[in-house]
Amino acid sequence: MKKLHFILVLAVLGLSARTGFAQEAVDLGLSVKWASCNVGASSTFDVGSYFAWGEVEAKESYWWRNYSMSNTPDYSDMDEILLDKQDPSVLTEYCGSDGKTRLDSADDVACQKWGENWRIPTAEEWTELLENCSWAWTQRASEEGDFKVLIGGFKVTSKKNGNSIYLPASGVWMGVAPVEPSKTGQYWTSSLNSDNPVEAWCFSFFPGGSLGWHTGWPRSIETETLFRSHGLPVRPVTD
Template identity: 35%
Template sequence: MVAITTSFLPLTLSAQNGMDHGHRYIDLGLPSGTKWADCNIGAKTRTNYGYYYAWGETSRKTKYDWDSYKFGSDKLTKYCTDSDYGEDGFTDDKEELDLSDDVARKLWGGKWRIPSDEQFEELIEHTKHRWTKINGVKGMLFTGRNGHSIFLPAAGHRYGTSLYDAGSGANYWSRTLNADSPDYAYCLYFYSDGVYVTHLPQLRTHCTARAF
């Protein structure tokens, strides 16, 4: 079970840069109008790693593995599109996190949400992105056509009780399940040479959480 930092977004704010429920958002001039959070959940600055969460969970843990996963330790009890993966053949055909399981909405309130896979795709397509270091912290800088930018630190991911790949890469959860293989969910993955939307194997592991 991997834990990743989470990214969250307000969907209907009309101003450029501003605040929503005490958290700063940045307008990158994206076609959808999506505004992205200035920092990760749990972070005080944009270079802090912030907190890590398993997919669909809203509480932090000391250990991230299948045995401690909220929605099933062996077979899934929620977010399952294939009976082979569900407990006693369970399916619910949910392909996106409910608001009650969205850590951005849970902790930040307002209209904040974890991004969808499509919003991550838009971020990649409509910004310039480059690997850089800010205040000694490595990560990816995304700059919109309007000149505004957000920085995603290379926060790595957690598995079990350990932190891996910090400083060399990061995974940021989307709210979107991989319907073809419901033990995976989509995430933004980057390292020094590239940035992609992919699905994370063993999605219930722990990656960083950011709010946009």
């Protein structure tokens, strides 16, 4: 009975049983409300978990050969690198011929982890966020072992009502580790790249400058697609 009561309290408060952090639905005056943190995050500033597009569990590595919607279990490391190997024939779902262009709720990690009121934003909803908010790059010190590192991210403030959310830089998890996790950011949308179904749309940002980590404007979503097998964080929305 005590365990059941604890679970009910978590549900009411919007707490993640795995992290103990309460996610909130932030009203930015847009068509949807945005979560205050990523799926699997322990705080607003935490990147949280990485997921391949359409998968609902985090993994220790991200390859085509361990992507659940791929029939490529025998791929070698070189096969992973050769881009001409990636064509719709390697896919088992969302492959173009099935007519699906947006993730079903069963394949939406936000819905599966947080409940049916939450989902991964569409490409259009990310664009709405981009166009109706001001974006300020910030950095904060974080201790990793014996070292202190600067972790970057954008404070995103609504031009409509002044409310804000924070999007931590995440990088892209390719293979066994994230690439540039504190300097660039990529987040999944629920939208398939219909022109090339081995890819899905993501929202991608870097602060600007020649190396991509100085103050600047984030990259537009329309210019960024990634292979679905890569690992990215998820920032949910609710209607």
